[in-house]
Amino acid sequence: MTERAVVLPTEREVSLVEVLDRALGAGVVLTGDVTISLADVDLVYLSLRVLVGSVGTIGSGSDVVDTDALSLGRGEP
Amino acid sequence: MTATALGWYVYCITAAGEVPALDGLAGVDRGCEVGCVTEGELSAVVSHVRLEEFGAEALKRNLEDLAWLKQTGLAHNAVLARALAADAVVPLRLCTIFADEDGVRDALRHGRDSLPAALTRVRGHAEWSVKLMADPRPLEAAARERGAVPIESSSRATGHAFFARKRLERVARDHVRAEIEQAVEETHARLQDHATAAVRLPPQDRRISGREGQMLLNGAYLVRRARAAEFAELATGLDAGHRETGLALNLSGPFAPYNFVGAESERE
Numbered sequence: 001m002t003e004r005a006v007v008l009p010t011e012r013e014v015s016l017v018e019v020l021d022r023a024l025g026a027g028v029v030l031t032g033d034v035t036i037s038l039a040d041v042d043l044v045y046l047s048l049r050v051l052v053g054s055v056g057t058i059g060s061g062s063d064v065v066d067t068d069a070l071s072l073g074r075g076e077p
Numbered sequence: 078m079t080a081t082a083l084g085w086y087v088y089c090i091t092a093a094g095e096v097p098a099l100d101g102l103a104g105v106d107r108g109c110e111v112g113c114v115t116e117g118e119l120s121a122v123v124s125h126v127r128l129e130e131f132g133a134e135a136l137k138r139n140l141e142d143l144a145w146l147k148q149t150g151l152a153h154n155a156v157l158a159r160a161l162a163a164d165a166v167v168p169l170r171l172c173t174i175f176a177d178e179d180g181v182r183d184a185l186r187h188g189r190d191s192l193p194a195a196l197t198r199v200r201g202h203a204e205w206s207v208k209l210m211a212d213p214r215p216l217e218a219a220a221r222e223r224g225a226v227p228i229e230s231s232s233r234a235t236g237h238a239f240f241a242r243k244r245l246e247r248v249a250r251d252h253v254r255a256e257i258e259q260a261v262e263e264t265h266a267r268l269q270d271h272a273t274a275a276v277r278l279p280p281q282d283r284r285i286s287g288r289e290g291q292m293l294l295n296g297a298y299l300v301r302r303a304r305a306a307e308f309a310e311l312a313t314g315l316d317a318g319h320r321e322t323g324l325a326l327n328l329s330g331p332f333a334p335y336n337f338v339g340a341e342s343e344r345e
Contacts, residue, residue, distance in 0.1 A: 016147055018206060018329055019154045021281065023171035026335035028195065030087065030173055030184045 082128040085114075085175040087121045087184070088156045089333060090167040090192050096120045097162035105152040106130060111159075114178060116185035119192055122160050123181060131174055140172070157333040165200035167192060168333035195338045198274075202299050203331035207268055207312055208281075209261055209294035212323040221246060253322075260322055261293045264315050271308050272298035276336050293324070297336040305331065 086105055096113040104111045104124025111124045129135060139145040153171055160166050175181045185192075269275040280292035300308045309328060316326035 015329075016150060017281070018332070020146065020150045020171075021278075022204075022332055022335040023150055023153055023168070026338075027168045027170045027333075028090070028192075028338050029170050030188065 082132075083125045084128050084131050085123050085178060085181050086126045086131065087123050087169055087173045087175065087181060088153060089122050089160050089169055090185070090188070090196070091120050091122065091160065091163045092165060092193070092196055093118050093120050095163045095165065096122060097160060099156075099159060102156060102159055103152065104156065105149045111156055114181045114185070116182040117189055119185045119189065121181050121185055122156065124156075126174060131172070136172060136174075161203060161331065161333055165196040166333050167195045167199065167338045168335050191339075199299065199334040199337055201302055202273055202334060202337075203302055203305065204334040204336060205272075205298045205300050205305070205308060205312075205328065205330035206332065207264075207294065207296045207298065208292055208327040209264060209319070210290040210325045210327065211257060211293050212290045212325065214323065217250075221249075257293070257322060257324065260319060260324060264319070264324075264326070265294055265296055267311065267315060268296060268298055268308070271304065271311055272300050274299040274337055278336065290325070299334055299337045300331075302331075 088104075088111070093115045096115075099111045099113070099122070102111045103109070104126070106124065106126040109125040109127075111122060114121045114123050130139065139149075150171065157166070157168055175184065265275070265277065275296060275298045278295040278297055280295045283291070298308070312326060312328040316328075319326060
């Protein structure tokens with residue numbers, strides 16, 4: 001995923017939040033007899049929980065999460 | 078089932094024969110290359126995933142693991158970015174996984190009525206995101222400034238002046254707020270004019286966006302690829318015009334057209 005040159009300074013890269021917001025919250029849901037993926041409703045719920053939870057994790061200074069790589073739109077390049 | 082049981086992870090759908098070169102592209106499961114499965118008029122961009130990591134039970138656990146989610150989301154996104162070289166791409170929800178190739182083919186057969194319409198809708202387009210964030214400080218400053226102007230000439234007693242000032246500040250603040258609202262509406266309208274389709278998504282929670290200020294617009298725009306530069310220029314221009322109001326515009330993309338392919342597809 002590329003960025004245009006005119007993109008504003010805070011958006012040096014497409015943030016993970018942008019990606020997950022789309023990939024978890026939108027896009028076509030294919031269902032079939034043999035689908036293993038979670039039901040769409042579960043995913044939406046889960047994604048919100050995970051995203052909200054993620055910020056708590058970062059704030060608590062957990063060493064599990066690489067906050068820098070997460071690029072949660074803090075505006076730092 | 079052995080320890081290396083594999084599932085088929087599907088990233089997106091294209092028209093048959095339109096899948097771009099995917100050589101050397103790694104999937105969400107490291108080491109599994111991306112390829113395609115074609116059934117009738119449709120192709121699916123796929124890769125193998127190990128079920129010990131992507132099976133139903135493991136998924137529930139892994140989706141709660143932020144590091145895993147991050148890695149998977151970015152890998153998924155990297156595949157979509159490459160697939161976007163195709164003229165028309167219908168992106169799927171993250172972690173759409175089938176037990177075997179037949180499952181993928183079944184899904185493509187089930188989608189033969191609706192997926193071509195979605196492909197037609199997004200052909201030659203990509204999705205762009207525009208967000209407007211309000212910085213409350215300029216708003217407050219503007220309110221104070223405007224509240225201050227008439228009071229100097231109209232008040233005498235200090236107590237009276239205090240309350241009059243407060244009231245004027247409130248009026249001025251409401252006024253500035255209305256101006257900002259109007260600016261948001263106009264921004265969306267201008268962008269929408271340059272887009273084939275547009276949708277206003279719920280503003281992201283501050284805790285999720287990690288951004289300062291309040292998100293007033295979270296717009297997704299389906300933009301003809303040939304007009305992408307024009308769209309970006311428009312966004313940049315709108316941003317420059319908003320700086321004094323304390324509105325910051327944020328453009329990102331291009332994304333696969335997630336928000337313009339319909340949330341639901343094939344169900345029997």
